[in-house]
Amino acid sequence: MTKPIWIKHITQLATLASEEKGPRSKEAMSELGIIEDGSLWLENGVIQAVGTTKELEKQYEARAEEADIVDATGHLVTPGLVDPHTHVVYGGSREREFEMRLEGATYMDIMNAGGGIHATTRMTREASEEELIEQTTRRLDSFLQHGVTTVEGKSGYGMNLETELKQLRVMKKLQESHPIDLVPTFMGAHAVPPDFKGREDEFVDHLIEDMLPIVAEEKLAEFNDVFCEKGVFTPEQSERILEAGKQYGLIPKIHADEIEPYGGAELAAKVGAISAEHLLKASDEGIQAMAKSGTIACLLPATALYLREQAAAGRKMIDEGVAVAISTDANPGSSPTTSMPLVMNLACISMRLTPAESLTAATYNAACAINRQDLVGSFEVGKQADIVLWNVKSYQELQYLFGVNHVKSVWKKGVQVV
Numbered sequence: 001m002t003k004p005i006w007i008k009h010i011t012q013l014a015t016l017a018s019e020e021k022g023p024r025s026k027e028a029m030s031e032l033g034i035i036e037d038g039s040l041w042l043e044n045g046v047i048q049a050v051g052t053t054k055e056l057e058k059q060y061e062a063r064a065e066e067a068d069i070v071d072a073t074g075h076l077v078t079p080g081l082v083d084p085h086t087h088v089v090y091g092g093s094r095e096r097e098f099e100m101r102l103e104g105a106t107y108m109d110i111m112n113a114g115g116g117i118h119a120t121t122r123m124t125r126e127a128s129e130e131e132l133i134e135q136t137t138r139r140l141d142s143f144l145q146h147g148v149t150t151v152e153g154k155s156g157y158g159m160n161l162e163t164e165l166k167q168l169r170v171m172k173k174l175q176e177s178h179p180i181d182l183v184p185t186f187m188g189a190h191a192v193p194p195d196f197k198g199r200e201d202e203f204v205d206h207l208i209e210d211m212l213p214i215v216a217e218e219k220l221a222e223f224n225d226v227f228c229e230k231g232v233f234t235p236e237q238s239e240r241i242l243e244a245g246k247q248y249g250l251i252p253k254i255h256a257d258e259i260e261p262y263g264g265a266e267l268a269a270k271v272g273a274i275s276a277e278h279l280l281k282a283s284d285e286g287i288q289a290m291a292k293s294g295t296i297a298c299l300l301p302a303t304a305l306y307l308r309e310q311a312a313a314g315r316k317m318i319d320e321g322v323a324v325a326i327s328t329d330a331n332p333g334s335s336p337t338t339s340m341p342l343v344m345n346l347a348c349i350s351m352r353l354t355p356a357e358s359l360t361a362a363t364y365n366a367a368c369a370i371n372r373q374d375l376v377g378s379f380e381v382g383k384q385a386d387i388v389l390w391n392v393k394s395y396q397e398l399q400y401l402f403g404v405n406h407v408k409s410v411w412k413k414g415v416q417v418v
Helices: 026-030 055-059 061-066 095-103 107-112 117-126 129-145 163-175 199-216 236-245 264-271 284-293 301-306 314-319 340-351 355-362 364-369 395-400
Strands: 003-015 034-043 046-051 068-071 074-080 081-083 148-156 181-189 225-227 251-256 276-279 296-299 325-328 387-389 407-414
Touching: 003 055, 003 225, 026 314, 026 355, 026 364, 034 055, 034 107, 046 055, 055 061, 074 081, 081 340, 081 364, 095 107, 117 163, 129 148, 129 314, 129 407, 163 181, 163 199, 181 199, 181 236, 199 236, 225 236, 236 251, 236 264, 251 264, 264 276, 264 284, 284 314, 296 364, 301 340, 314 325, 325 340, 325 355, 325 364, 340 355, 340 395, 355 364, 355 395
Parallel strands: 003 068, 003 074, 081 148, 148 181, 181 225, 225 251, 251 276, 276 296, 296 325
Antiparallel strands: 003 034, 034 046, 074 387, 387 407
16 A cells, blocks of 8 residues: 555646547547646555645545645646557667668668668567667656657568567567556557568468467457558558457457558558558548547658658548547657657647647547547546656646647556556
8 A cells, every 4th residue: 555645736637538538639639628736646556636726635635644745836637648659669760761762762761771660670580589678678667757658569670470479579578577567469560571572461361361360369468550551551452450459359440541541540440440651641531531430640740751752631630530649659760759648649639639638638538449438538436546747737738838748747547657
């Protein structure tokens, strides 16, 4: 039994609480449940009370001396940020490609020079499990420093059974040892391995018949993701993979319409995917289908910035009824960042989300995109005490002062970790 923690006199407490239990869209994305002079009582890693300081002073008058008190005067407090789309487990680094890209090299130029996803695959295959744990721990520590308390992680830098399992097992071990909650996604369908070039359907068969059963048997993943893109996996191949995963209880996700319109958003709606990711080139029909199906749009503005592409149409998606989440897409090739605060800024600047919508997209809707909304993403009695105290007074100021890490303190399950 640990001492209770009482965070009081919070200048602005953004609870994100709502009676609406599913992912939020349209006007609901702007409802932050703001409490002025707010207060939180945490006990045994769980939120026990949320309200004004006056309300909690009355409620806990007899127990006030038991608690460690944090005076949050002058500060914003939000739920811990949730990053619902990362490739956080990988070996090595690809900083030379950044220079190559600036010098005019195309994606295919880099691939032909031995770079790109195949370079990371090579380095990940060569890395031991211990080396991957060490590298990934540094990235997760950085996420915590930026206020992120829950992270989804994908495999996909193996493209063979041995390395895909190694990535997923690393995530399982880190989930047990690191403060961050790490949510695993199997993404064997990240690219077609070079040795299967021209035999793409055979690789799909191999993934379905040989990889999925073992991932499911060892309970190494909750979600099944596929890169549905021209030159990678066709909509038909992607549908086969996602439907096969559903037979093993793996919830479908899909990398969709990143490079060109390819029917990925429509496919996400068709297979009942919990989320569709990227969506830079999603069609109007795809957006409408996602709004109807309830599929969450997981948008990645830092990736678009890094690749100097136009960001996804976040404003249009929200206006048309799609629930939007945002993510770093932390990966070595197209978004080597762990800064969700920067991603919130970019969501406002490049996708025209409002500051309130951006915060919802990085907390509650992000939790919905990885099926964690009953545990994290908002301050409600009984949820995990995942909390960020910011060196700003309001959520508007948080989004206005961009490119700066305003984190002062972070609690994960009621334990201060930053």
